[in-house]
Amino acid sequence: MTxxxxxRLNDLRVDDLRRAFRRLGLRLTSQRVTVWRLFSDSTTxxxxxxxxxxxxxxxxxxxxxxxxxxxxxxxxxxxxxxxTNGEHRYLAGHPGHVHHLICRSCGHVxxxxxxxxxxxxxxxxxxxxxxxxxxxxxxYGRCPRCGPSPG
Amino acid sequence: MTxxxxxRLNDLRVDDLRRAFRRLGLRLTSQRVTVWRLFSDSTTxxxxxxxxxxxxxxxxxxxxxxxxxxxxxxxxxxxxxxxTNGEHRYLAGHPGHVHHLICRSCGHVxxxxxxxxxxxxxxxxxxxxxxxxxxxxxxYGRCPRCGPSPG
DNA sequence: TGAGTCATTGAGAAAAATTATCATAAAGGC
DNA sequence: GCCTTTATGATAATTTTTCTCAATGACTCA
Numbered sequence: 406m407t408x409x410x411x412x413r414l415n416d417l418r419v420d421d422l423r424r425a426f427r428r429l430g431l432r433l434t435s436q437r438v439t440v441w442r443l444f445s446d447s448t449t450x451x452x453x454x455x456x457x458x459x460x461x462x463x464x465x466x467x468x469x470x471x472x473x474x475x476x477x478x479x480x481x482x483x484x485x486x487x488x489t490n491g492e493h494r495y496l497a498g499h500p501g502h503v504h505h506l507i508c509r510s511c512g513h514v515x516x517x518x519x520x521x522x523x524x525x526x527x528x529x530x531x532x533x534x535x536x537x538x539x540x541x542x543x544x545y546g547r548c549p550r551c552g553p554s555p556g
Numbered sequence: 557m558t559x560x561x562x563x564r565l566n567d568l569r570v571d572d573l574r575r576a577f578r579r580l581g582l583r584l585t586s587q588r589v590t591v592w593r594l595f596s597d598s599t600t601x602x603x604x605x606x607x608x609x610x611x612x613x614x615x616x617x618x619x620x621x622x623x624x625x626x627x628x629x630x631x632x633x634x635x636x637x638x639x640t641n642g643e644h645r646y647l648a649g650h651p652g653h654v655h656h657l658i659c660r661s662c663g664h665v666x667x668x669x670x671x672x673x674x675x676x677x678x679x680x681x682x683x684x685x686x687x688x689x690x691x692x693x694x695x696y697g698r699c700p701r702c703g704p705s706p707g
Numbered sequence: 708t709g710a711g712t713c714a715t716t717g718a719g720a721a722a723a724a725t726t727a728t729c730a731t732a733a734a735g736g737c
Numbered sequence: 738g739c740c741t742t743t744a745t746g747a748t749a750a751t752t753t754t755t756c757t758c759a760a761t762g763a764c765t766c767a
Contacts, residue, residue: 430714431714431715432713432714432715432762432763432764433763433764434714434715434716434762434763435762435763436715436716437715453753453754454752454753454754457753464717465716465717466716466717466718466719467717467753467754468716468717468718468719468754468755468756469715469716469717471753471754471755472715472716485642487692491636491644493642506680506684506686506688508686509689515684515686517680520676525671526695529657529668529695530697533657533666533700534699534700535657535659535666535695535697535698535699535700536697536698536703536704536705537657537695537696537697538660538696538697538698538705539695539696539697540693540694540695540696541638541692541693541694541695541696542691542692542693542694543691543692543693544677544680544686544688544690544691544692545688545689545690545691545692546681546686546687546688546689546690547686547687547689548685548686549684549685549686552687553687554687554689581743582743582744583733583734583735583742583743583744584734584735585733585734585743585744585745586733587744587745588744604724604725605723605724608724615746616745616746617745617746617747618724618725618746619725619726619727619745619746619747619748620744620745620746622724622725622726623744623745
C-alpha cells in the first residue's frame with residue numbers, strides 16, 4: 406500500500422471511464438477524458454477555478470469543467486476534500502469508501518482505507534436516536550516530506 | 557446530554573463574547589452580538605448568503621456579516637459543517653473539539669463530544685509517516701424526528 | 708462504414724457570492 | 738462626556754457559478 410499513492414490513477418483505463426459514464430447514459434468525450442487526466446495527475450486536488458485555468462490550455466470552456474467535475478463526483482471518481490484554508494478541492498480517488506490524510510503544509514493527500522467507525526456509529530445511534538448512515542472523515546497533519554510542525 | 561441541544565447557546569453570556577473579542581483586540585459591537593444571536597438560534601447552521609438575508613432586517617450590511625462570521629470562526633464560536641448539498645454552513649457551537657451528527661433530511665445538527673480516534677491516528681502515523689495533528693469528522697443520517705430513510 | 712440522432716460543448720451573458728474601498732459612526736479608555 | 742481608533746455600511750469591483758443556445762461530435766443502427 407505504501408507505493409499505491411505514487412502510481413496515480415492514470416492507469417484507470419479509459420474504458421472504465423466509458424463504462425461508468427454509460428451507466429448513467431452519458432457519452433465519453435475527449436473533454437471528459439482530459440478533465441479526468443488533470444485531476445488524476447494531482448496529489449493535492451484542485452479547486453474548480455484552478456481546474457478551469459489549467460484546462461484553458463486545452464481549450465475546454467469553464468462551463469464544461471463545472472459540468473464534468475459534477476459528473477465525475479456523482480460517479481465517485483472525484484471526491485470533495487477540505488483544503489488547508491477550508492476551500493473545496495476535488496481529488497481523484499478510487500471509488501468506494503475512503504478517507505484522506507491531508508498535509509497542511511504542501512497539500513499532499515493520501516488515501517486512508519482502513520477505518521472502522523461502525524461501533525462508534527452504533528453507539529451514537531443508541532445515544533441520540535439518529536439513524537446514522539455514514540460519516541465524513543479527514544485527517545490532517547504534515548506529510549513525511551514536510552516534516553513535523555516547526556516551532 | 558440529551559437536552560443539551562435544546563437549550564441552545566443563547567445562554568452564552570454577552571460578557572463571554574466580549575472577553576473573547578477583547579482577547580484579539582476586537583470590540584464588541586451590537587452587530588456582532590446580533591450576528592451571534594442569529595447563529596446561536598439555528599439548529600441547522602446558515603450559509604453566508606442566508607445569514608446576510610436574515611440580517612437585512614436588522615440593517616446589517618453583508619460586508620459586516622462576512623467579517624463577523626470570519627471573526628466568530630477564528631474565535632471558535634462558529635464551526636464549518638457540510639450541508640446536505642455540500643455547501644458550507646456555519647454553526648454555533650461550544651468551543652473545543654467537537655464533531656457533528658447532521659440530519660440529511662431536515663439539516664438538524666447535533667454535537668458529538670465523545671470521539672476517540674487517537675489510536676487510529678497513531679496507527680496511521682506509523683503506517684504513513686504523516687505527523688497526524690487532528691481530524692475532521694462528521695456523521696450523517698436521519699434525526700429522530702425525520703425517522704429512518706424512506707423506501 | 709456512413710448517416711442520423713441527440714447529448715455535449717463553448718462562448719457569452721447573467722446571476723450569485725465574495726472581497727475591497729473609504730467616508731461615517733460608535734466602542735472603549737480616559 | 739471627549740478622543741482615538743476600530744467597525745460599519747454603501748458601493749464598486751472581483752471572483753465564482755449558473756444559464757442559454759447554436760454548433761459540434763459521440764454513439765447507434767443499418
